[in-house]
Amino acid sequence: MAYPNRNRPSTDHETSAPIPRTAAPRTRPRTALLAGALATALTAALVHAPQAVAAPAPLNPPTCETDPEAPPKHQMRAEWIAGVLNIDWPSRQGLTPAEQQAELTDLYDGAVDNGLNAVFVQVRPTADAFWPSPYEPWSEWLTGEQGGDPGYDPLEFAVEQAHERNLEFHAWYNPYRVAMHEDVDALVEDHPARQNPDWVFEYGGKLYYDPGVPEAREFVIEAMMHSVENYDIDGVHFDDYFYPYPVSGATIPDQDTFAEHGTGFDDVEDWRRNNVDLMVEGMSDAINAVKPQVKFGISPFGIWRNSSTDPNGSDTNGSQSYDNQFADSRKWVLEGWLDYINPQVYWEIGLPVADYSVLVPWWEEVAAGTDTHLYIGQAAYKAGNAGAWEDPNELSSHLDFNRDHPGVQGDVYFSATSLRTNAKEAMDIVVENHYSSPALVPVKEDLGGTVPAPPRVGVNGAGALEITPGPGEAPAYYAVYGFDGRPARGQAPCGIEDPRTMLGTVRAGDDGSATFAVPESGDTTYYVTAVHRLHHESRASKPQYLP
Structure with missing residues (x-):
């Protein structure tokens, strides 16, 4: 890692600017409201990977067009x-x-x-x-x-x-790297480098384990x-x-x-x-x-x-x-x-x-x-x-x-x-x-992971969203989305794939539940998705409208 006193590279690492297929891949079992006008122009692809557990039938998404100006949702x-x-x-x-x-x-x-x-x-x-x-x-x-x-x-x-x-x-x-100095004897007595001096070399005033051993x-x-x-x-x-x-x-x-x-x-x-x-x-x-x-x-x-x-x-x-x-x-x-x-x-x-x-x-x-x-x-x-x-x-x-x-x-x-x-x-x-x-x-698809079931969403006495997991494995966290106005009956909204509709995320507790304090604004419909540890995202919850 370059540290602040290093200005890399040029052709000389120690001077001015920094000094400067086909192969088997590794496989492993492994926050702002969007206006209604934008909400009718964006994609509604709500699933990143196959569902792994039984879940409520999703809301029927309308036909949506992708906004080419939308920023990346996964980054x-x-x-x-x-x-x-x-x-x-x-x-x-x-x-x-x-x-x-x-x-x-x-x-x-x-x-x-x-x-x-x-x-x-x-x-x-x-x-x-x-x-x-x-x-x-x-x-x-x-x-x-x-x-x-x-x-x-x-x-x-x-x-x-x-x-x-x-x-x-x-x-x-x-x-x-063993030490920012060159004195093996300055290490604590039971340090592995001191106990195994044949593992170590000194170079440039520092100590290193020898990668060749x-x-x-x-x-x-x-x-x-x-x-x-x-x-x-x-x-x-x-x-x-x-x-x-x-x-x-x-x-x-x-x-x-x-x-x-x-x-x-x-x-x-x-x-x-x-x-x-x-x-x-x-x-x-x-x-x-x-x-x-x-x-x-x-x-x-x-x-x-x-x-x-x-x-x-x-x-x-x-x-x-x-x-x-x-x-x-x-x-x-x-x-x-x-x-x-x-x-x-x-x-x-x-x-x-x-x-x-x-x-x-x-x-x-x-x-x-x-x-x-x-x-x-x-x-x-x-x-x-x-x-x-x-x-x-x-x-x-x-x-x-x-x-x-x-x-x-x-x-x-x-x-x-x-x-x-x-x-x-x-x-x-x-x-x-x-x-x-x-x-x-x-999401790294080759690491495995499952798509959680859509969560259940309610509102507590303080006006915050109370989120509980759907059936199956509890998610790691939730993503909350906000749209102006009432929900369209029987339809999921366009725009959930656009991060400009995402208000934020909240980590799930040990029991899989979470509370999300929504912005102080009325006439808003909220949707929540559940997200796996490896960032696979569920379909949207049922809408929660706050007039």
């Missing part, structure tokens, strides 16, 4: 919340549990205010843990002391609070999987760090590892790429075996390879993750190991060395025909920088461009703090131009 809208170096959360070491919790819920509330529907929260920044792990110590970024108990379970709290706001929660891990690879997968198995997370997320970014004048010290484990490889770089592939595929398989409904995604550096190096590459001239981090991200998509790819396209439209308008279509083509969703990593941390980023419209222009590329199914912003500081004006424009209506997280 990933997320932000990264970084823990390393206390970039986002916690903002500093040693906060009390109450202070840490207040900070995180404040970030979550900001995400909701910005129209986001997911958070990618860093829970293993440096071979440590934001949960009580039996494999690795408590993170120093929590208390200031590696191994120091923060007094509560931050991961449990983070997941619960995200779901309470109906934000999808992706746990973000750094697989190989099979035991180290297996260990990091096992350590991360502990949280997957024990917490109600929605996704597993890696950023762009595999082998470390190149440091001028330094050589990765893995020649002895290559000599011991490199049988079958003549080239150390091919061997390194294979090591990373083994970890990515291994993590994919481990998730699939335990919780196939949990999505697995990676956010690689935005350039795989340049076309001048490889005819399959992009028309760019920057640093290449295939060669520098030994990350064959294109292969991971084509092999079906990932549920989503989220390249960090951290450059402006028109930048010659790495043009946003060149890279997004390139990634769209890579993902086309696969089951891998494509989300774009957006450099909110650059907003306000000299040049193109001085224009607060730059981020919104990226989303304008994406609308013309239907293979792009959403965006993720680095990072949460930037969206409320240097990028606040830019994000306000994004919200106004693109996020003024809610969106549901995209």
Whole structure:
């Protein structure tokens, strides 16, 4: 992940701009009222997947036309919340549990205010843990002391609070980084890296697990999987760090590892790429075996390879993750190991060395025909920088461009703090131009899941909607839609497929019920749909009219 002091890429990663089929897909058993005039012009396709349970007969939809101006109803809208170096959360070491919790819920509330529907929260920044792990110590970024108990379970709290706001929660891990310093003896005595020094190398002033050591690879997968198995997370997320970014004048010290484990490889770089592939595929398989409904995604550096190096590459001239981090991200998509790819396209439209308008279509083509969703990593941390980023419209222009590329199914912003500081004006424009209506997280059909029965809707004494589940499996949440005037008799409304009719979503409680406070306006008809954990949406409920 790029951090605020990194300005990537150009042809030199450490200097100015960022340095720069057919394959078996991964298969797994796996808020504003719309005026009446618009409500007669929009689509009424109310089912995303086959009904899995018996449900009341649906209302008969009229013939509707799709509004070509309607925004996407399913769209990933997320932000990264970084823990390393206390970039986002916690903002500093040693906060009390109450202070840490207040900070995180404040970030979550900001995400909701910005129209986001997911958070990618860093829970293993440096071979440590934001949960009580039996494999690795408590993170120093929590208390200031590696191994120091923060007094509560931050991961449990983070997941619960995200779901309470109906934000999808992706746990973000750094697989190989051990420490932001080079002193093994400074790690806590029982740290696995200190107990197994042959698993570790020092490079560029930092410590890393050596991806070429099979035991180290297996260990990091096992350590991360502990949280997957024990917490109600929605996704597993890696950023762009595999082998470390190149440091001028330094050589990765893995020649002895290559000599011991490199049988079958003549080239150390091919061997390194294979090591990373083994970890990515291994993590994919481990998730699939335990919780196939949990999505697995990676956010690689935005350039795989340049076309001048490889005819399959992009028309760019920057640093290449295939060669520098030994990350064959294109292969991971084509092999079906990932549920989503989220390249960090951290450059402006028109930048010659790495043009946003060149890279997004390139990634769209890579993902086309696969089951891998494509989300774009957006450099909110650059907003306000000299040049193109001085224009607060730059981020919104990226989303304008994406609308013309239907293979792009959403965006993720680095990072949460930037969206409320240097990028606040830019994000306000994004919200106004693109996020003024809610969106549901995209459905990944190959993960399985069922379509819930339509819910039942009533009104309580306070005038709020009381929602209870229909028969069968209870949904994860509900989506509420509002239309002016009385309902058409015996008909479902046009427009439920248009998110501009959606007032918002509300998480279902343990019993499957929910309460939704409607806006203070009269002569409105409300419809509610039930939504599965994997975002399959039911048909509409019977109408609830409030005069």
